[in-house]
Amino acid sequence: MSSLNLDDFTDLIERPDGGVRRDAEARRERLTVPPGALGRLDDLGEWLAAAQSAVPVRPVTRPRVVLFAGDHGIAAQDVSARPAGTAARLVRAVLDGESPVAVLARRLDVPVRVVDMALDCPPEELPAEVVRHRVRRGSGRIDVEDALTPEEAEAAFLAGVAVADEEADSGTDLVVLGDVSVGGTTAAAVLVAALCGTDASVVTGRGGRPIDDLAWMRKCAAVRDALRRARPVLGDQLRLLATVGGADLAATTGFLLQCAVRKTPVILDGVVSAACALVAQRVAFRAPDWWLAGQRSGEPAQTKALDRLAIEPLLDHGVSVGEGTGALLALPLVQAAAALAAELPEVPEVSEAPEAPETPATKNGGDDAGTAQDAPSGTPS
Secondary structure (H helix, E strand, O other), X not given: OOOOOOOHHHHHXXXXXXXXXXXXXXXXXXXXXXXXXXXXXXXXXXXXXXXXXXXXXXXOOOEEEEEEEEEOHHHHHOOOXXXXXXXXXXXXXXXXXXXXXXXXXXXXXXXXXXXXXXXXXXXXXOXXXXXXXXXXXXXXXXXXXXXXXXXXXXXXXXXXXXXXXXXHHOOOOEEEEEEEEEOHHHHHHHHHHHHHXXXXXXXXXXXXXXXXXXXXXXXXXXXXXXXXXXXXXXXXXXXXXXXXXXXXXXXXXXHHHHHHHOOOOEEEOOHHHHHHHHHHHHHXXXXXXXXXXXXXXXXXXXXXXXXXXXXXXXXOOOOOOOOOHHHHHHHHHHHHHHXXXXXXXXXXXXXXXXXXXXXXXXXXXXXXXXXXXXXXXXXXX
């Protein structure tokens, strides 16, 4: 019998400090730059202050990109522009510094961590630190079978919790969260449709590498069939992840929840991280207060999930490549907000000028001086 009780997260997760946020808002009113002149940067600075319990806010100096990786069996149904089982190639590009997220991370001097949860390749093809949390090789075809066994889902979820603890213990002060997968957007669409009560066509997008109309119809059918399997298990979030998720999605969900427990802010990337955030919200309703959405990817399921989470993306540049790229683009904006909130000077207090001391002349209204001038000199004419 499982010892994992997801209800514990409800008690463990606290909201960012509301009192500190009010202090940050009050300080913002005193800055030399007028309130509202910095737009959303003001809100970001105050959000960070509450997350850090610090006024003025501390700079974000140790961010980290964390990418959970896995292959999804549903990709064998030609629902992705990439061949099934090829997510390991994408991981290799990240590790070799040749992917968009790797290029940006190098430019921004942000370390990247890849966590293999279910890549369909021999583990020896990748570094040991990448594969040490792997739960299985690939996942089940969610339209006709479960993605994971209950034991695998729990193991993947706990792996995500462990990674969050490792990051918090190492001093990471903000996480840029993404995924590296083939078929992951299909599983994410199923989760969002199930949790939002919508039809397959409403949430099915064209993926990071856009698919043609025929592939989109196959993807819709796959989401529809998987959705039928998801609805009976909506009350059990871990079972939902086992049924129509995957090891990387289960790990991402555990990671998000434990980051909230450890008070580590997270920037979400695309539809996969948004879908996992939606699952995590069902587990602990306070958890979304610790997350930002880095960008709007264009995937309809992401839009639906973020609307339900009441999180407004920071950027809308049409970046759909995934792998944390869009979220990483938002990192400088968050760092800028922290710098402005901490370093802009406050308006100096204006003190009242002291009253001039009274003199004998002013004390008598100048009468003595006038009498002296008008008195006769005493010299006869």
